[in-house]
Amino acid sequence: MRKPITLAVISALLVVGCGGAQPTTAPGNLPASSATAGDISYTAYGDYAQYGSTPDVAGPCSYASIDQKDYSGRTLKIITHAVPVMGEPTDLHAKQFQDLTGAKVEVVHVPFGDLFQKVLTPLQAGQDAYDVFFNASLWIGDLNPYEAPVPDAYLSVPAMQDVTQNYKDVATWNGKMIQYPVDGDRNYLKYRTDLFDNEAIKAKYKTDTGKDLRVPETWDEYNEIAKYFNDWDWDNNGEKNYGSAEVTKRDDLMFSAFIGRAAPYAKNPNVKGGFYFDLETMKPQINNPGFVKGLELMVDAQKAFPPGGSSFGLGDEILSFGGGQTAMSYTWDDAFIQAMEKTSPIRNKVAAAPLPGATQAWNRNTNQWDSFTTPNRAPYITWGWGVAVSNLSKNQDMAFDFLCFFSNEANHTLDLQIGRFGVNPFRTSDFDPKFWEEKLGWETNTAKTYVETLSGMDGASNRVFDLRVPGVNEFMSSMATGVASAMAGEKTPQQALDEVATEWAAIVDRIGVDKVREAYRTVVALEDAQ
Amino acid sequence: MPDGERQPAASPEFDSVAETPAGRVRPGSPAGGSSLRRYKLYFLLPGLIVLLLIILFPLLFTIRVSFSSWSSSAPGLDWIAAKNYERLLADARYWESLVRLAMLAAGTVLIEYVLGFGLALLVWREVRAKRFFRVLFLVPMMTTPVIMTVIWRTIFHESLGPANEVMALFGLPAQAWLTSSSAAVIAVMVVEIWQWTPFMLLLLLAGLLSLPKEPFLAAAIDGAGPIRTFFRVTFPLMGPISVGAIIIRLIEASKIMETVYVLTSGGPGTATETSSFYIYIRGLRDFQIGYAASLSFAYLVMMIVSMTFIAKALNRALVGRRA
Known part of the structure; x- marks a missing residue:
């Protein structure tokens, strides 16, 4: 019954x-x-x-x-x-x-x-x-x-x-x-509005750096701002704050953090036919200058991490940004939602924005950097x-x-x-700010930046997706090991990614180049869609 | 059951058995000896077969899998000859993890042995609250390794954990426990030592309690002090037990997995990646079942060989001619 x-x-x-x-x-x-x-x-x-x-x-x-x-x-x-x-x-x-x-x-x-x-x-x-x-x-x-x-x-x-x-x-x-x-997942930028909208802090930043404080448009800018706001109590709560919380623990979704950072340097809107591989030749692109630049910046960003930040898993990142420790972060919704919990000390003091971009993107056809006046963005639809x-x-x-x-x-x-x-949101009706304001008591600006960021990624071009091919865990595990060894100073970013590229080529050989290419074609179709 | 049924006289294999008047086998006679062996074999056979199946089948299956390309994209037992073993030979990460494991295991077991011996000596003699201390010292071993490693991870947390706060109390600088390569290795060792020293204590205490009293009485009559007694009597007598304890712990320590998995995930970089963790990554994360099987089998062979040599060396060093 x-x-x-x-x-x-x-x-x-x-x-x-x-x-x-x-x-x-x-x-x-x-x-x-x-x-x-x-x-x-x-x-x-x-x-x-x-x-x-x-x-x-x-x-x-x-x-x-x-x-x-x-x-x-x-x-x-x-x-x-x-x-x-x-x-x-x-x-x-x-x-x-x-x-x-x-x-x-x-x-x-x-x-x-x-x-x-x-x-x-x-x-x-x-x-x-x-x-x-x-x-x-x-x-x-x-x-x-x-x-x-x-x-x-x-x-x-x-x-x-x-x-x-x-x-x-x-x-x-x-x-x-x-x-x-x-479920719908993607990586995007989260930042503290009580920092970026604070006139006194903006004035201090201008005085100290000669630049206007703004939500970072590029990853270079992200690192610069993160380093500036590292290791001092800028929210006057009696505890030190830090610049950036990132997922950096090997085998704990760190691959997403790295791809998000490297994407605007390696996903060139003028180049079609593959972000991770050249679809024609199936040559790994993971060690091209675009990816190397992304890794160099990730290694450099460690200067703005909280103590222990170089081994943060996703849970640590959620608690760090969501708990008000850092100025910025970029992963999935979890840290944002944590920050917006009713008991959170930074509730309604956060906002969302697209992942930073890059003023240069690597062109593998010409073997040169292409420059962009408006930073190149590569929205990263990951996990889910x-x-x-x-x-x-x-x-x-x-x-x-x-x-x-x-x-x-x-x-x-x-x-x-x-x-x-x-x-997390994946339906059109989810992208209505009123839902978040009425159901969860979010302030208008928070709700607006959240739904605009998320819905904006849905309709964007030049998107990057996960490597949805057979053996994806082998590829990601290999990449995470390379990134981790560069971050630990065991290898230079170029050396680390060269080794990853060699391993990727071996994985493709083992699985079968046609099999991987056939699957990768579906990923490229998504990435190259306008 | 009728007696006639209990006498298997008609059976050919019992013809040569010398029998006592009561019809029982006389072990002393040559014929009785061989048939007794046969009896034993018959009784042991069922158990032996089960044991062999339990031990051998997974091992033989692992060997067979190691010659296949079984992975997420190629399910099943195909035959790729020795390709996995060729790949293994060129896999620098595997060999590095083995070297790292050897150093980690040797370091932790040595410290565990020294600490365990010290603690065993403390609670061996008549001391106040002896029982309490014996139980207290065993507590770490009785906890769940995964859960305790989570607790240790919190202790080592660089901004929230108490480890750095305690260091600050003594005016020592904060340590990057889990993000610096050398500190992470120390952190893994600390957790292992904390968890498994009690095991060493348990074995060594049992050994101490089983020692004969006469040599100690003789040493006392000869006027030997405590240090001399330890080095001339206690330590030599504990030789065989020490070898056993060290070998058991070395075997266990060489399988270190939970601590690395929970505490560092093998990082930073590959600083704490041990063989077991690497095999786990290849087998269960990457789902390269065939390759992971070859890594496991190679690891098993190396363990058997190295443990044999280590046991012999320890025997020679700690037991000497009495071995």
């Missing part, structure tokens, strides 16, 4: 008269219900009272529609990340789905370092271990053979229609959407949680219903508000 999830849901279902169990619908036969379950309260499932209730929005994935399904006697197996990032929303919506449909939902949580192999091993062995697997969207080059395409019926639901083209592309492989969009249904699953109907339910409007509204969930 199914349990009601809340009184609100029960009463609404009684009103619309659709509370009874109906025969299970096959994939592609989603009920087009116009009923809703009223306001959804999440309090029965945990400490979510502070976020209030969210309205159920009529549609095939709504609470009312999913409640019509009867999956009694069936088991849905899900593998996801550890709690809280993506693990907690998985738990929450799995319990709700179980209560609504009568299905038994088993959720396995795995630490990030083990997730890839825990997902891939049974798939390679042909075992139907999990129906649904959460993963990093950049693993699509390795996981695509095992991911079932999202059925057409789910592609036309309103919530899916609301997903921006950028994130539909991220979830797509060879023209088919094989990952269900549940993906979730897929295994093509070995015998429960694909239930699995897609779960994902459809997971990301319905009500659930998405809740998930976006809880920073630790790791669900």
Whole structure:
């Protein structure tokens, strides 16, 4: 017998008269219900009272529609990340789905370092271990053979229609959407407005440097400002502040930080056909002067790091910037959301901006630097949680219903508000400043810079994506090792990246140049799109 | 069960068994000896087969995998001959991690041995609250390594952790515990020593408690002081136990993984990257299963060879002719 999830849901279902169990619908036969379950309260499932209730929005994935399904006697197996990032929303919506449909939902949580192999091993062995697997969207080059395409019926639901083209592309492989969009990630700049908008500090900066203080337009400028604001108490709270918090710990997503820094120097809008490789020859570009310049600046930026900043993992970076320690940072939304928590000392004292650019970008066709009057920008769309249904699953109907339910409007509204969930904007409706002002109490400027930065990246040209090819972890691990050795002073940036290039060439040889090229072609298509 | 069934006289393999009047095998007789061996073999065989399967199957499978290109993009057991081993020979990062591991293991185990011996001597004799100290000294070993390393990472945190605050109290400069290569190596060693010295203490204390009293009485009668007694009686008598304790810890220390994983991720650069961590990166992060298997097997062979030599050398040094 199914349990009601809340009184609100029960009463609404009684009103619309659709509370009874109906025969299970096959994939592609989603009920087009116009009923809703009223306001959804999440309090029965945990400490979510502070976020209030969210309205159920009529549609095939709504609470009312999913409640019509009867999956009694069936088991849905899900593998996801550890709690809280993506693990907690998985738990929450799995319990709700179980209560609504009568299905038994088993959720396995795995630490990030083990997730890839825990997902891939049974798939390679042909075992139907999990129906649904959460993963990093950049693993699509390795996981695509095992991911079932999202059925057409789910592609036309309103919530899916609301997903921006950028994130539909991220979830797509060879023209088919094989990952269900549940998250949108990108790297962007975060800075302290109480510093950059402070007239006294601006005057002091002008006096000391002869320059106007502004949000950095280039990475050179970023380093310069970060160094200036390093190691002194510029926010007068009795504790020293620092310039920049970055993800620098090897094998802890440091590759994203490096690519973000190198991108405007190595992604030249005048050069098509590959950022990481030359698509024609598949020669690695990772040691070209553009990437080397990015690494030189990253090594130099260490002078503006807080103590221990050269081994910051993502968690450290979130706590450092989000806790008010540094002037700037650039990664995903987490640090920004942390800074905007209700208890944060710097709430509404932060703003977002595009990643800094470069006045020169390397042209591999001419083997020269191209100069830009307006700094060249290369918005970096990186990471993002993906979730897929295994093509070995015998429960694909239930699995897609779960994902459809997971990301319905009500659930998405809740998930976006809880920073630790790791669900970030990826739908057009997410880019409305009012949502952030009304739901989370953000001040207008903060909300405006946030949504403008994020939505601006979605529509930008000259974007950089992750290296979504088979063996991506080998490439990224090799690059992170090279970057780490340069940052530790073991090698010069050029030496380190030369070694990475040699290793990349060997990886391409091992996997097969045609196989990598074929996959890389899909990345280049995204990067070169206008 | 009827007696007739218990007497397997009809069975050919029991024909040559010399029997006592009670029908039992007489171990002293030559015939009884060989059949007893056969008996033993029959009884041991099931257990041996299970043991061999448990030990051998994963090992043989690892060897087979090491000759394949199994990876994220090439699932399955294909045959690439010795390509992984050729690659291994040219993999400078692997060899560097081995050298680093050797130094780290030797350093930590030596310090653990000295500290463990010292602590064991302290709680060996009649001291006040002996039981309390014995339990207290064992606490680090009973904690979960991963969790304790997280705690140590917080202690070494350069802006939030107490390590630098304590140093400041003594007028010492703050250290870049996890971002300077040499300090990071020291940090890893500190955690290992803190966690595993109690293990050394446990083994050495057990050894001390099992020593005969007569040599100590003789030394006392001869007027030997505590230092002389230690170097002439205690230490030599502890030789065999010391060798065992050091070898066990060396084997364990050479598998160091959690501390590196949690504390430094092998960094800064590759300063604390040990063989186990490198194999983990290749196998489970990069999913180069075939190559990681070859790294593991090569590592196993090197460990067996080196541990054999080390054990012999230690025996010669600490036990001498009595070995």
